[in-house]
Amino acid sequence: xxxxxxxxxxxxxxxxxxxxxxxxxxxxxxxxxxxxxxxxxxxxxxxxxxxxxxxxxxxxxxxxxxxxxxxxxxxxxxxxxxxxxxxxxxxxxxxxxxxxxxxxxxxxxxxxxxxxxxxxxxxxxxxxxxxxxxxxxxxxxxxxxxxxxxxxxxxxxxxxxxxxxxxxxxxxxxxxxxxxxxxxxxxxxxxxxxxxxxxxxxxxxxxxxxxxxxxxxxxxxxxxxxxxxxxxxxxxxxxxxxxxxxxxxxxxxxxxxxxxxxxxxxxxxxxxxxxxxxxxxxxxxxxxxxxxxxxxxxxxxxxxxxxxxxxxxxxxxxxxxxxxxxxxxxxxxxxxxxxxxxxxxxxxxxxxxxxxxxxxxxxxxxxxxxxxxxxxxxxxxxxxxxxxxxxxxxxxxxxxxxxxxxxxxxxxxxxxxxxxxxxxxxxxxxxxxxxxxxxxxxxxxxxxxxxxxxxxxxxxxxxxxxxxxxxxxxxxxxxxxxxxxxxxxxxxxxxxxxxxxxxxxxxxxxxxxxxxxxxxxxxxxxxxxxxxxxxxxxxxxxxxxxxxxxxxxxxxxxxx
Ligand SMILES: Cc1ncc(C[n+]2csc(CCOP(=O)(O)OP(=O)(O)O)c2C)c(N)n1
Ligand SMILES: [Mg+2]
Numbered sequence: 001x002x003x004x005x006x007x008x009x010x011x012x013x014x015x016x017x018x019x020x021x022x023x024x025x026x027x028x029x030x031x032x033x034x035x036x037x038x039x040x041x042x043x044x045x046x047x048x049x050x051x052x053x054x055x056x057x058x059x060x061x062x063x064x065x066x067x068x069x070x071x072x073x074x075x076x077x078x079x080x081x082x083x084x085x086x087x088x089x090x091x092x093x094x095x096x097x098x099x100x101x102x103x104x105x106x107x108x109x110x111x112x113x114x115x116x117x118x119x120x121x122x123x124x125x126x127x128x129x130x131x132x133x134x135x136x137x138x139x140x141x142x143x144x145x146x147x148x149x150x151x152x153x154x155x156x157x158x159x160x161x162x163x164x165x166x167x168x169x170x171x172x173x174x175x176x177x178x179x180x181x182x183x184x185x186x187x188x189x190x191x192x193x194x195x196x197x198x199x200x201x202x203x204x205x206x207x208x209x210x211x212x213x214x215x216x217x218x219x220x221x222x223x224x225x226x227x228x229x230x231x232x233x234x235x236x237x238x239x240x241x242x243x244x245x246x247x248x249x250x251x252x253x254x255x256x257x258x259x260x261x262x263x264x265x266x267x268x269x270x271x272x273x274x275x276x277x278x279x280x281x282x283x284x285x286x287x288x289x290x291x292x293x294x295x296x297x298x299x300x301x302x303x304x305x306x307x308x309x310x311x312x313x314x315x316x317x318x319x320x321x322x323x324x325x326x327x328x329x330x331x332x333x334x335x336x337x338x339x340x341x342x343x344x345x346x347x348x349x350x351x352x353x354x355x356x357x358x359x360x361x362x363x364x365x366x367x368x369x370x371x372x373x374x375x376x377x378x379x380x381x382x383x384x385x386x387x388x389x390x391x392x393x394x395x396x397x398x399x400x401x402x403x404x405x406x407x408x409x410x411x412x413x414x415x416x417x418x419x420x421x422x423x424x425x426x427x428x429x430x431x432x433x434x435x436x437x438x439x440x441x442x443x444x445x446x447x448x449x450x451x452x453x454x455x456x457x458x459x460x461x462x463x464x465x466x467x468x469x470x471x472x473x474x475x476x477x478x479x480x481x482x483x484x485x486x487x488x489x490x491x492x493x494x495x496x497x498x499x500x501x502x503x504x505x506x507x508x509x510x511x512x513x514x515x516x517x518x519x520x521x522x523x524x525x526x527x528x529x530x531x532x533x534x535x536x537x538x539x540x541x542x543x544x545x546x547x548x549x550x551x552x553x554x555x556x557x558x559x560x
Contacts, residue, residue: 005178007137007167008034011099012041014144015070017184022046022061022432024054024425025072026081029115030101030165035072046432046460048425049452051078055085055098056425056450059158061433062095063245064409066224068151068159069429073100075116079124085425087127090158091416092245093222095151098128099161101168105135121162129157137170141182152189155301156222192300194317199325202273202296202313203333209271209294211341212238213258215283218245218415219276219299220319226250226408228323229275236330237337239345241265243277244413248405251384259401260356261348268344269293276300276319279308280416281552298322360402366539367514369394372469373402375519376441379526380404383437386526387430389413391423392443393547394476395469399441414446418549421449424466428453431462437529439522440466444492445474451501454533458505463529465522468498469538475547477540479560488560499535507531 005013011034015021023045027035039045048054051073058069073082079100089096102121103114121133130150134143147159172178206212220229226249233240233250239258242249250257258265266288273296279286285308286295294312297305298319305314315322359370360377376399380386384406390396390413405411412426420443427440447468457464471477472494479488499509508530510521518536525532544550545560 004171004174005137006172007134007140007163007170008037010137010140010172010178010181011144011163011168012038012043013178014141014182016041016043017182018144018148020067020070020148023070023072024048024057024061024429026051026054026074026078027072028074028078030168031072031074031163034101034168045072046428046456048456050450051082052085052421053425053428053450053453053456055082055089055096056422057429057432058098059085059089059092059094059096060412060426060429062089062151062156063092063222063412064430064433066095066152066222068095068097068148071096071098073098075101075103075120076118077116079118079120083124083127085422086124086158086160088415088417088419088422090128093156093219094158095156097147097151097159097161099163102162102164104164104166121160124160124162127158128160129155131160131162133162133164134167135164137167137172138176138181140167145183145185148185149188154189154192156189189318191321192317193321194315194325198313198315199329202315202326203329203335205271205294205296205313206236206273206330206335207333210338211269212236212271212273212337213265213269214238214240214273214275215277216240216242216246216249216275217277218243219278220249221246221276221409223276223300223319224408225276225319225323228320228327232323232327232330235327236335237342238273239265239337239342243282244400245409245411245415246277247400248407248410251406252404253406258345258349260352261345263288264348265345266290271296274298278304282416285309356402365514367518367537368539368542369398369469370402371515372467372518372536372538373399374515375522376439376467377403378519379439379522380406383526384410385436386410387412387434387436387438388441389423389427389430389438390441391420391446392441392469393474394471394543395441395443395446397547397549403441420446423447424450424453424457427464427466428456428460428462431464432460437463437526438465439526440464442466442468444468444470444472444496444498447498448492451498454501454507454531455505457531458502458507462531465525465532465534466502467518467522467534467536469536470494470496470498471538471543472496472540473543475545476543494540497535499533502531502533505531507533510534511537513537
């Protein structure tokens with residue numbers, strides 16, 4: 001560092017000292033030079049078209065690497081655009097730090113009307129795990145250290161770092177050694193071991209169970225606990241169901257996976273062990289479980305216990321530490337799932353597989369969801385290193401059941417909030433962080449939220465193949481508004497050619513109307529490893545209201 005250093009330089013050095021080198025953002029006053037300096041200092045800066053996509057890319061990075069992803073935005077509007085993604089990341093427990101330029105307190109607090117002036121620091125607080133503001137350059141190292149620890153320790157999540165323009169440009173007092181202000185975080189996410197009593201309690205519940213079941217949540221993926229989870233499941237033979245971002249912790253074709261017998265496993269299991277899966281709306285708050293089932297819950301956060309139902313055996317601790325205690329204990333107790341229970345689930349699973357197979361192979365014109373998903377399922381099976389990103393309603397829900405994932409953290413989707421507009425940001429972050437190919441399966445509505453990031457994908461030459469399931473609408477494209485001449489609320493342009501967007505920026509473009517055409521285009525684009533959009537024309541009459549969660553709509557009795 002030079003003699004007198006700026007806040008910007010201290011920020012960069014603090015990030016580098018903690019091995020944080022990739023930044024995703026959108027520049028403008030007061031962070032443009034900061035981004036330039038990041039690049040010049042050996043960090044990598046990736047420019048986006050909207051801040052939410054940049055923060056989503058950073059969140060994907062956090063999910064995949066376990067280190068906080070970094071995002072950079074301008075003040076007020078850029079900050080607010082990014083905030084939604086910071087909120088999503090926090091809900092999803094993805095570690096991410098959003099850094100935004102801001103105005104000085106003396107202008108904001110007297111409401112003097114600054115260019116893009118907003119009290120960002122206070123606004124951010126309810127949407128993230130922690131918010132920090134840096135008012136002096138000598139605090140930059142401390143702020144980065146606190147942000148890192150908050151993002152990754154305990155339940156990971158989003159952190160907001162507020163950087164007033166003055167602090168970015170401020171010079172450090174020449175009497176202070178810049179190096180002395182920097183902190184290298186040591187063990188930022190310390191182990192949290194469960195108590196012996198808690199482990200004993202869980203073993204007792206499992207010992208008494210005749211029909212145990214495991215539900216794997218993305219908490220286990222975030223904790224990188226695949227080896228521990230596998231050991232436990234292969235030791236006990238207890239059947240498991242993966243939530244969508246836990247798919248691939250064990251390969252979906254594992255003999256203990258009973259995703260295809262979900263209803264039976266919920267209604268019949270007499271002990272259910274939640275492994276990094278919260279008992280929220282995604283599990284119907286536990287209401288579809290056998291009411292007599294005893295629940296075990298592994299979670300890093302004690303607040304999660306008894307959130308919706310009484311948990312008979314809470315195991316609070318980090319996932320790896322919990323299994324390090326629990327697995328030897330169940331081995332010692334000789335716990336094994338009974339063959340009768342496994343046979344009953346297997347029979348249901350086989351029945352549902354046969355139904356699925358029929359749907360995937362029955363020819364249909366115009367093309368339906370299953371026909372279009374079949375080649376994607378095949379491609380991922382042949383290339384299990386490929387990452388899958390997905391969003392939409394029917395596209396997402398049917399795709400989740402159809403497409404098997406074989407490796408941990410290889411599926412990213414709309415997550416706990418069910419948000420549209422995460423797809424391209426996640427895909428970009430994933431391609432950059434892993435260097436692997438990404439297939440992005442998008443509903444046509446979902447794609448519209450962040451479709452302009454195709455320019456980012458093409459500019460960065462990323463190996464991302466986007467398949468837009470174009471059924472001309474939110475849920476479907478066949479509805480007419482009986483009261484007037486305007487398109488119905490759910491209607492989009494079924495004849496739209498989303499592929500042309502790729503063409504505009506030098507990517508590969510395909511328009512397909514049959515599974516065979518889709519298969520050919522997909523493999524060609526995938527093999528080329530170049531940015532591509534495939535417009536897959538799906539029957540507009542297909543697609544259920546809200547996909548698989550139509551029951552969550554208020555009942556207003558209108559016909560549609
Ligand atoms: C940010 C945001 N806005 C709106 C919604 C409501 N919503 C849920 S699914 C969806 C789009 C579904 O249509 P599409 O992506 O085309 O999938 P399809 O069901 O047609 O396959 C929308 C707009 C949302 N989930 N997130
Ligand atoms: Mg659609």
